[in-house]
Amino acid sequence: MTKVRSPYEFLVATGRLLARVPEDPARYLGGLNVLGQPLWSPAGPNGFPDSNAAWAAPEGMKLRLDIAAQLASRLGDSIDPRTLLEFALGDAASPDTRRVVERAESRQQALALLLMSPEFQRR
């Protein structure tokens, strides 16, 4: 099984998917702090961990969902989630992921679910 993206990889991938340059870096830096990977500031000289145990932890996944929902509430209704799904995942999208995004109750919810899908969360 592939590894879960680190918070840095997750946030950068999100910004790239939505074609947003970090015009307000505070949003990215804040997200990294909340998710436990402050930019260039690991707790020790051995750097940040690179394991599922570190990044697929319960509190971390809940916080990723909060961040995805918050971001989607701001940006979700300006995109078409069906188009974005093709762009982000294409043939790699599982039928389950496709269904949950297409059947979301709003564009905002669809974007949050796309960002949190296993395909987008894992490398």
Add this chain to the structure above:
Amino acid sequence: MHCSECQTAQAPSRRALLLGSASFAAWACLPKFARAADGRDPRLVVLILRGALDGLATVAPMGDPDYAGLHGPIALASSGPNAAVPLDAFFALHPAMPELARMYRAKHAAVVHAVATPYRERSHFDGQDVLESGFAGPGRVQSGWLNRALEALPRGERVMSGLAIGPTTPLLLRGAAPTVAWAPANLPQAADDTAARLLELYRNRDPALASALTQGLQLDKAAQGDDMKPKPGTSSAGAMRLVARGAARLMSADDGPRISALAFDGWDTHANEGGPVGRLAQLLGGLDGALAEFETGLGARWRDTVIVVATEFGRTARINGTAGTDHGTATVALLAGGAVKGGRVISDWPGLKPANLFEGRDLAPTTDLRAVMKGVLHDHLGVAERVLAEQVFPDSAAVRPMRGLLG
């Protein structure tokens, strides 16, 4: 408007992240007639329920012999604990809405039943586009019908006092006429429905993430200490009240906005919809509380207020295999406010016999929602019928404004 990008630059705290499953936006100008000689100073709120409201569960056709069979165990009952509240000899209101029932008795609330937009497919995204854009079919446009109606009003001085920047302006109110948005700071978002959908996906595709997220959600609930008794502001019902309270306060000011739009999420009840109590009942209770907050907060202005509650489409007449309902067609629109000619359920009832159901499964639409909106815009704000037919709801001349909703 894109100013939402410049808000709150500090690193978000644990709870400050959870902003907004409900949003509010308002027109930034006073209409010129607001200070007109006759003293009438109308206020209009359009409240969108995203996810498709079950109209048959909200205002139940108790007198229809097929209703109880179709809605099965979640059907409302006319007697016993949590009995539905009779509105007339045929229809009854969900028991989670005592405030709306009181307004109805005071003739300050009305129901339009078997109503639908012109959209006849079953996609939430497209259905919401049609509801908010005012166009006859789906397709992304840059402005909403309420904004285009505002463009037709005589524009007075700009209203800015007390308004801050919120998450996003609904499509309904986007367009050339200037708007402002506001959201309560640090409003905790109850993304329970989103979390439930994600968990189901993880369970099917990714057991490791399912296990992590399940534990994370439980930790979060335990930390809040309110998993049994939601406090105001931490549940979606509390959030609806909070947003309505703030919106009413802004709109009650002498120089406050007269026309606004809100959107509440979470109405897509595919599973465990519940009957007199349960998931939909909690949402309806939140909506009921929001209407009461408007009445209280607007004070003397309530007399000149109309609130229209609408959703993108209805739900199937028959319940599904997961004790919920699927995407349907016709539903209800609710009107509340002192300016409403209330105490009535307005409906050309199509009946629920199998042959009368739309595509054999949905309550059939007999009233075009645009007729309701046009009637309100015409009688409440004085928007001309020709403007309504050409600009506000393009190519809708065949849909006449519904008359007599106010007064």
